[in-house]
Amino acid sequence: MESSSARSNVSERNHLGYARSTSMDSTGPPLAGRSGSMLSRRSSRQSSRGSISLSREMGDSILSSMRHSLQSADQLLGDIDSSVLAQLIESGRVLSPEGDVDEDTARISEHNKIGPLPDEAIKQNNEKFASALVSSAETKDTISNILADSSTKVEPYKLSLRLDYAAYMIHLAVFGFLGVFTRYGLQKLFGPDCLALTSDQSPLYPDLPSNMLGSFLMGWFGIIFKADIRYISDHLIVGITTGYMGSLTTFSGWNQKMVGLSSKGHWVNAIAGVVLGMFIVNESITIGAETGERLRSLILKYIREKSLIGHKYGWEHWRVDTRTKQFVLLSVMIILMSSFWVLSIVLTVVKMHSLADGAVLWMGCSVAPPGVWLRWYLARLNGQGIGKQRSLKWLPIGTLVANVLAAGIMAVLAVTSKAVHTKRSTTILSGIQLGFLGCLSTVSTFAAEVYTMRRSGQIARAFVYAASTFLLSFVLGTLVYSVPVWEKHYK
Numbered sequence: 001m002e003s004s005s006a007r008s009n010v011s012e013r014n015h016l017g018y019a020r021s022t023s024m025d026s027t028g029p030p031l032a033g034r035s036g037s038m039l040s041r042r043s044s045r046q047s048s049r050g051s052i053s054l055s056r057e058m059g060d061s062i063l064s065s066m067r068h069s070l071q072s073a074d075q076l077l078g079d080i081d082s083s084v085l086a087q088l089i090e091s092g093r094v095l096s097p098e099g100d101v102d103e104d105t106a107r108i109s110e111h112n113k114i115g116p117l118p119d120e121a122i123k124q125n126n127e128k129f130a131s132a133l134v135s136s137a138e139t140k141d142t143i144s145n146i147l148a149d150s151s152t153k154v155e156p157y158k159l160s161l162r163l164d165y166a167a168y169m170i171h172l173a174v175f176g177f178l179g180v181f182t183r184y185g186l187q188k189l190f191g192p193d194c195l196a197l198t199s200d201q202s203p204l205y206p207d208l209p210s211n212m213l214g215s216f217l218m219g220w221f222g223i224i225f226k227a228d229i230r231y232i233s234d235h236l237i238v239g240i241t242t243g244y245m246g247s248l249t250t251f252s253g254w255n256q257k258m259v260g261l262s263s264k265g266h267w268v269n270a271i272a273g274v275v276l277g278m279f280i281v282n283e284s285i286t287i288g289a290e291t292g293e294r295l296r297s298l299i300l301k302y303i304r305e306k307s308l309i310g311h312k313y314g315w316e317h318w319r320v321d322t323r324t325k326q327f328v329l330l331s332v333m334i335i336l337m338s339s340f341w342v343l344s345i346v347l348t349v350v351k352m353h354s355l356a357d358g359a360v361l362w363m364g365c366s367v368a369p370p371g372v373w374l375r376w377y378l379a380r381l382n383g384q385g386i387g388k389q390r391s392l393k394w395l396p397i398g399t400l401v402a403n404v405l406a407a408g409i410m411a412v413l414a415v416t417s418k419a420v421h422t423k424r425s426t427t428i429l430s431g432i433q434l435g436f437l438g439c440l441s442t443v444s445t446f447a448a449e450v451y452t453m454r455r456s457g458q459i460a461r462a463f464v465y466a467a468s469t470f471l472l473s474f475v476l477g478t479l480v481y482s483v484p485v486w487e488k489h490y491k
Helices: 003-015 036-045 050-068 070-076 082-089 103-112 119-124 126-133 137-149 161-190 208-224 226-232 234-248 251-263 267-308 323-354 359-366 368-381 397-420 423-440 444-455 459-488
Strands: none
Touching: 161 208, 161 234, 161 323, 161 359, 161 368, 161 423, 208 226, 208 234, 208 267, 208 444, 226 234, 234 368, 234 423, 234 444, 251 267, 251 397, 251 423, 251 459, 267 444, 267 459, 323 359, 323 423, 359 368, 359 423, 368 397, 368 423, 397 423, 397 444, 397 459, 444 459
């Protein structure tokens, strides 16, 4: 890649604040108004925070490279552990249980007032990142820019450990509600009662439209615009990707519909539903990434043209980097979460009393937040490997566990509904399936991880990961749901 192209790409990133953006764990000098003691305290943190900061900055550089040229990204990412890239798609700061990290990691976490990221895998891949990134002139300039600017960054205001953790939980809950609403609406719109394009008896299962939309949006906000949004707010990007798109899509619902078809002897439709569904979500995220890249280049071109005639864009004003902005945003999100949750519970009680239409939706919304939180918690397992030897670090264990676990519980509730077979029990169980299990499992993150592996040239790993997810979920669903249905002859 020519140096002029590299300089142009770096210039484009500067227009949206990339060269000055502060990641979740980045370092920099304190604000001018800080006291002397705080200056001293933050100065002492500088060295301990360096490894996490550098890892996150390098990660953003990789995603930035994917934005600017998906073709060149194939060459750039070929030798990098795909589990690290998968973590960059849907990342958030999580607390780690005591005894789970060594003293150095715990000390870094305390200084940062956050729990450790899946940094074991990230740290071990720093050398791979460096060697791969310096292979192109563009990324050489990017890293130099990042390192040169690290001494001039102004560190944004950080919430305390508990408030920061609570802020993530609140954002996840609010966007989780929105994801359930959207998924339910798409089910009704494309289902038998409206457009009649999806059904329980077809490979085009009811959740296919929401899985398509969520995967497409993940290409936009999980890859192309991720760093732009995170520059504004760390909590916001986690809320959008993990909260909204993770709850908009559902793997457990998809798997259960295919298990249901196979239990009735429709094996061809079941297999077609898996193969066709996987092809569609893969294409959705690919199209999302490509169109998002094009849209972002048009936005940058527009900003450049306006800048040439004297217009200035104050991106700094949108950034949530002060104490006032942090607490105003947190207050607004608390009000939204409380309103949504209270409204959902009240309407659940009212609708369940008369078993009116909408009872399943409001029941689902009432139990949605715990599902989002559990999936976010399990995401820490990605990149950690299996056993003491930490083998298979490339495998996103957290996403795999969340999807298989949700598929198993979904099968349990489905067979319970057939065994009890009352309208009230069916409504309650359907609400739990829609909300809790729909939010616990995800297709958007799963598709993003498979997409990342494919784009980095690790086709075999992508196939093994996708096949393992489907086989484990389908076999578990068959044992839990289909076998009792066959034995008891449930209708």
